[in-house]
Amino acid sequence: MKKYYWTFIFLYAAFSTNAQVKYADSLLTAGYTQVAAVEYERVLFETQDPEVRNEAILKKAFCYKLLGQYNEAYQNLLRANLFDENDSINDRLRYESVLTAFMASKYNDSYNQYVQFKYYSKDTALVDQAKVIAVLALNEQQKWGLASELVSELNESYSLKLDTAELFAVSKRPKIRNLKKQQLATTFFPGYVLVREGQVTSGLLSFTLKSGIVFSTFYHIIDKLYFTALLSGGMYNVFYAGSTEHAIESIKVNNQKKITRFNEKVSNSLFKALETSNFLLF
Structure with missing residues (x-):
């Protein structure tokens, strides 16, 4: 992708009439x-x-991208006056806002920038490139229904021959576990969540330790060894907090893996279809 950035910089710099901008170029x-x-x-x-300022903002954003500072690039682009009369620069500024927000993991911002870009721009080819980024941004937010609508639009515009309904079918989407429900399950069934998430050893160990501590606590209460029972109860709280946190973290990791696998499948299918069409990829 860096090659694309450099190409655009060279092409764009040729049109600069400002001496300071030329020096920076x-x-x-x-x-x-x-x-x-x-x-x-x-x-x-x-x-x-305003036109010179927008040009400088755009090119400074390229600098940040080349340095891998995507959030800085996006924040820099927000300074632009997007109501200047130069539509060519404005379109590029809007497109770069969509792209850099996505690269900075600001997925909601990326999609919102796309919506504005689509509304204000007449450059349909560049808007469609931004639409692809918007699809990726929506996927990251698990807004697959809205993403499927954008893919359907691309499908129709470029005859991609993608089965959008099948690609985004609800039955194919990842089954994301509810963290609150799983935390409740961990409370009553020690180690259950860990075992189900594939961490059998940790789950069985958690179950054994918690069960042993509970048994020990009740045993000492029956024997009227209340201080010892209190210590056992304290140990249970420590193990409970640690194992619950570990279980919830495991669910988060597995949820993210499922989301990533699904999003990669969608992205790969989309890019493969785009490559075989007349669509100009980034």
């Missing part, structure tokens, strides 16, 4: 990315021309 072309970012910021400080 030369630094970026020479590989001085961090220094170039500083020079683009200098442009923002010294000029009030």
Whole structure:
């Protein structure tokens, strides 16, 4: 993907008429990315021309992307005046906002930026590229119903021959376990959740320790050894808190694995279909 960023930078720099922007462009072309970012910021400080400012903001965002600082790139793009008359720059700024928000794991922001981009832009090809990113962002939020609608639109526009209904079928979606219900199950069935999540040894150990402590506590109460029973109860609380936290963390990990597998399946199917069509990938 970096190759694409560089290509665009070179093409875009040729149209710059501002001397300071040209100087920053030369630094970026020479590989001085961090220094170039500083020079683009200098442009923002010294000029009030909205078109020049937007150009500097866009190119500073490229610098941040090349440095792997995606959140900084996104926050930088939010400074742009998107109601300037230069639609070409505005479209690129909006597209980059969709992309950098996604790369910064701000998935809801990424989708919202796409919605605005679609509303304001007439560049359908670039909007459709942003739509692909929006699908990925919705998948990460488990909003598969809305994602399927966007894929259906791409399917129709580019004749992708994707069975969207089958791809996003409810029966195919990952079964996500409810954390509150599982925590309740752990309370009454020690180790049950861990065993079911595939951690048999940890689950059986948890069950054995908790059961032993409970038995010991009641035994000492019957023998009127209340202080010892109190200590046993304290041990149970410690083991209970630790094993419950471990069980919940295991559920979170397994839930995420299921979500990731499903999202990767959808993404792979979508990209494979796009590659065989006339769609211009990133």
